[in-house]
Amino acid sequence: EAQVTQNPRYLITVTGKKLTVTCSQNMxxxxxxxxxxxxxxxxxxxxxxxxxxVTDKGDVPEGYKVSRxxxxxxxxxxxxxxxxxxxxxxxxxxxxxxxxxxxxxxGSRLTVL
Amino acid sequence: GNSVTQMEGPVTLSExxxxxxxxxxxxxxxxxxxxxxxxPGEGLQLLLKATKADDKGSNKGxxxxxxxxxxxxxxxxxxxxxxxSAVYFCALTIGSGSARQLTFGSGTQLTVLP
Numbered sequence: 001e002a003q004v005t006q007n008p009r010y011l012i013t014v015t016g017k018k019l020t021v022t023c024s025q026n027m028x029x030x031x032x033x034x035x036x037x038x039x040x041x042x043x044x045x046x047x048x049x050x051x052x053x054v055t056d057k058g059d060v061p062e063g064y065k066v067s068r069x070x071x072x073x074x075x076x077x078x079x080x081x082x083x084x085x086x087x088x089x090x091x092x093x094x095x096x097x098x099x100x101x102x103x104x105x106x107g108s109r110l111t112v113l
Numbered sequence: 114g115n116s117v118t119q120m121e122g123p124v125t126l127s128e129x130x131x132x133x134x135x136x137x138x139x140x141x142x143x144x145x146x147x148x149x150x151x152x153p154g155e156g157l158q159l160l161l162k163a164t165k166a167d168d169k170g171s172n173k174g175x176x177x178x179x180x181x182x183x184x185x186x187x188x189x190x191x192x193x194x195x196x197x198s199a200v201y202f203c204a205l206t207i208g209s210g211s212a213r214q215l216t217f218g219s220g221t222q223l224t225v226l227p
Contacts, residue, residue: 004156033214042202042219043157090156100145100206100215104156 002027006091006105013081014113021076021108023091029103030096032074033058034066036087037107043090049074050096081112115140117203119218126193126225134188134221136177136203144205146170146179146186147215151200160188160201193225 004025013019025032033048035058045058049068063085065077074093078085088109092102120135138144145164149157161170166181175190186203203218 031214040219043217045214048214092157094214100147100162100204101159102149102157102215104158106154106156 002103004091004093004103004105006089006108008108009106010109012111012113015082016080019078019081019110021078021089021091021110023074023076023105024072025074025091025093025103026072027093027095027103028071029093030071031099032068032091032093033102034064034074034076035090035092036060037090038087046076046089078110081110083112086110086112115144115205115207115216117205117216117218119201119203119221122200122220123222123224126223128195128225128227129192130225132188132190132193132197132223134201134203134223136186136188136218138184138186138203138205140184140205140207142207144207146177147204147206148175148177148186148188149202149204149217151202151220153199157202193223195225195227198223198225 007022030051034046035043037043044060047066049055091105094102116139118137147162148160150160151157161172163170163179169178177186177188200220200222202220204215
């Protein structure tokens, strides 16, 4: 089954404690992206990757890092989380030739105390 | 820059009512337009798309027509069901290989009552 898998789905942590949200896709997609969803703001792009070892900033990259060492994985790293990073995070992927047709993970709800 | 504006929600309808969710866009170039749906507790799913002017996208009884003259892509359904309750997002992208992919609207919450 084609899918994008995120872990953890739910996490409560404290300010400053480094965490990683993993994302894996099994569709051999070149493009992967991270979004955060906040009430009234819709989805905002954090980082995206066009392919292995190619990443770039989205609209709200501050406080986040990513890496793309393998085609299937695109982890989101919060080196020193702060309360304003409390949000619902989505990973998405697509084939390079089908821009805009994203497959989304189920989301990771992060709370930073 | 590119932007998408959706009608404010939430929208509450009775079952079998007609649905319209307005979406207008601003874009440099010729965008492709999309509607995504997010059911409670799930990620977004592509609902329909249109890639050029006057195209009509359709799926699951939903339709939207790409209107270049009014820069709009309104979502319609003739008879909504309780199972259509979800958040709907309008989005656009420019070009077949756009590096930034999608620009999303803020979403419209739809609740359908039995």
